[in-house]
Amino acid sequence: MNDGRDLLVGEKEKKAMTQIKDHMELVGSCCETLKDAYDTYIEGDMERFEEYAKWMREKETEADDARRRVELSIHSGAFMPIYREDYLNLAELVDKVADNCILATNLLSFTQIDIPEEARGRIAGLVEKTIECVDALDETISLSMKDRKKVDEGAHRVEQLEEAIDDQEYQLRSFLYRMPIDGYHKLLLNDLVEKIGSISDAAEDASDRIVIMLSKRI
Amino acid sequence: MILELLVLASALAVGFNIGANDAANTMGACVGGGALGLRRAVTLAAVFVFLGGILGTKVTETISEGIVAPSELTSPVVVVCLLASGGLVALATLRGLPVSTSHAVVMAIVGAGLALEAKLNTTQLFWMASAWVIFPLATIPLSFLIVRTVKKGLSRAKTLVGFEIAIKYLLIFSGIYASFALGASHAGLAGGLLEGSGFIGRFPATIASSLAIGVGVFLLSRRVIRTIGREITSLSPVSALAMQLSAAIGLMVCSILGYPISSSQGIVAAAIGVGLSEGRTSVNRRKIGSIVLSWLLVPAGAVAICFLLVRTVIM
Numbered sequence: 001m002n003d004g005r006d007l008l009v010g011e012k013e014k015k016a017m018t019q020i021k022d023h024m025e026l027v028g029s030c031c032e033t034l035k036d037a038y039d040t041y042i043e044g045d046m047e048r049f050e051e052y053a054k055w056m057r058e059k060e061t062e063a064d065d066a067r068r069r070v071e072l073s074i075h076s077g078a079f080m081p082i083y084r085e086d087y088l089n090l091a092e093l094v095d096k097v098a099d100n101c102i103l104a105t106n107l108l109s110f111t112q113i114d115i116p117e118e119a120r121g122r123i124a125g126l127v128e129k130t131i132e133c134v135d136a137l138d139e140t141i142s143l144s145m146k147d148r149k150k151v152d153e154g155a156h157r158v159e160q161l162e163e164a165i166d167d168q169e170y171q172l173r174s175f176l177y178r179m180p181i182d183g184y185h186k187l188l189l190n191d192l193v194e195k196i197g198s199i200s201d202a203a204e205d206a207s208d209r210i211v212i213m214l215s216k217r218i
Numbered sequence: 219m220i221l222e223l224l225v226l227a228s229a230l231a232v233g234f235n236i237g238a239n240d241a242a243n244t245m246g247a248c249v250g251g252g253a254l255g256l257r258r259a260v261t262l263a264a265v266f267v268f269l270g271g272i273l274g275t276k277v278t279e280t281i282s283e284g285i286v287a288p289s290e291l292t293s294p295v296v297v298v299c300l301l302a303s304g305g306l307v308a309l310a311t312l313r314g315l316p317v318s319t320s321h322a323v324v325m326a327i328v329g330a331g332l333a334l335e336a337k338l339n340t341t342q343l344f345w346m347a348s349a350w351v352i353f354p355l356a357t358i359p360l361s362f363l364i365v366r367t368v369k370k371g372l373s374r375a376k377t378l379v380g381f382e383i384a385i386k387y388l389l390i391f392s393g394i395y396a397s398f399a400l401g402a403s404h405a406g407l408a409g410g411l412l413e414g415s416g417f418i419g420r421f422p423a424t425i426a427s428s429l430a431i432g433v434g435v436f437l438l439s440r441r442v443i444r445t446i447g448r449e450i451t452s453l454s455p456v457s458a459l460a461m462q463l464s465a466a467i468g469l470m471v472c473s474i475l476g477y478p479i480s481s482s483q484g485i486v487a488a489a490i491g492v493g494l495s496e497g498r499t500s501v502n503r504r505k506i507g508s509i510v511l512s513w514l515l516v517p518a519g520a521v522a523i524c525f526l527l528v529r530t531v532i533m
Contacts, residue, residue, distance in 0.1 A: 009253065009383060009386045009387055009390065010379065010382070010383035010386065013379045013382050013383060014379055017378070017379050077252060077255075079252070079382055080251050080252045080253075080382060080385070080386070080455055081250070081251070081252050082251075082454065082455065083382070144377065144378050145377050145378065145379065146376070146377060147376055147377070148375070148376060148377055148378065148381075149376075213378065214378065217372070217375075217378070217381050
């Protein structure tokens, strides 16, 4: 509805940035639930796990809708034409974080793979670190709306967490391949670890995009 | 009476043409940068061009009495000057060449003066020609400085949105200022000749030509603004702002001094300054060469055509 606020310079941009923040919050809440879903899964409560998985898929769908609202705002004239693609790319990269989260959950849901006792704690640690990384991305996006001078710090934190996750992922995969389980089981477990690792990869890509956006503006 | 109407119609046509073509230099960056929609940009430009025109009368004074004595500018002479200069500029515009209406009008008067063997104010012409050279040369370092200053100022923007809002406001301010400067600089071209013809006073002449430019902006400038806006979109907003603002400052300074100068020359010179600020040292020599050639050919053509027409038709 046109209430006249679009006559003021900057109103479209403020609205679009609020929508970007809302989108990130939905993505964040989807990813945060991954820990509860995983804990429930390894406890063996499949009914509750499926409830969590369903909730996450709903959040991911809401995030997709939020991303479309961001795109609509941008195509309706928010931001200068030369910079619009930056915001569209950022929204896509943030959305990928939630998408990768759902892929990991779906793998558990479809395969109902048995996670060996020795690997459970390590995978739980990987999930926790991943959620920390997504929170750091959320913080970086907030900083771009509050104090751009601190964005580098936020992006650096995301980068550090992603590197730590990469190390953990490497060691975990190495551990899983050495386990005395059949080859197909190993492949599935490694696929699960890879999918969890891809969540932080997407978060780092999004965080790097914000840094590039800021450096382009001066 | 018919002659007076012809003078008025020719003057209004030249003013209309100026508005239709030169408004792109004032609002192109605003529209291309997304700071304003086309409709709002055109409306603002029309209003401020008109205000600049009625408040800036020094150029009117120069044109009406600063080149030849007002008694030489009879209605037939004025019609010839307006049609010759306006026609040449329209022809050049059709070929896509950014030529100067100011230079064409001034040299048309010179051509008419030579044909009438009237006394030309060579001192005034000397300073005017100097302004035509100094203005683009001065615009190069000015645009360089503006880019650096604006970038430094914008680096203080705390947020992404803050940066975008700041640059949009700067573009709007710059567009308004450039429109005002265009009016102040160019309303006198037609207004001065209208006044010189003797049948209308300075203020009504200024109002008429300012109104003609404003109407030209409002009715016919959209396509040109959109075209320039699209070209400017490939530049950074800071570069587009610097180009527009530096050319406008030069226009304003010269209009205060009473010297009509070219807005398109200013934009081309400013583009060189902006390029230098971004480390680009090479220029498209062929393009610059063709632009310089058109800048020389149109005034020379105006002198020649006016001289011939006054000699053959009027004398």
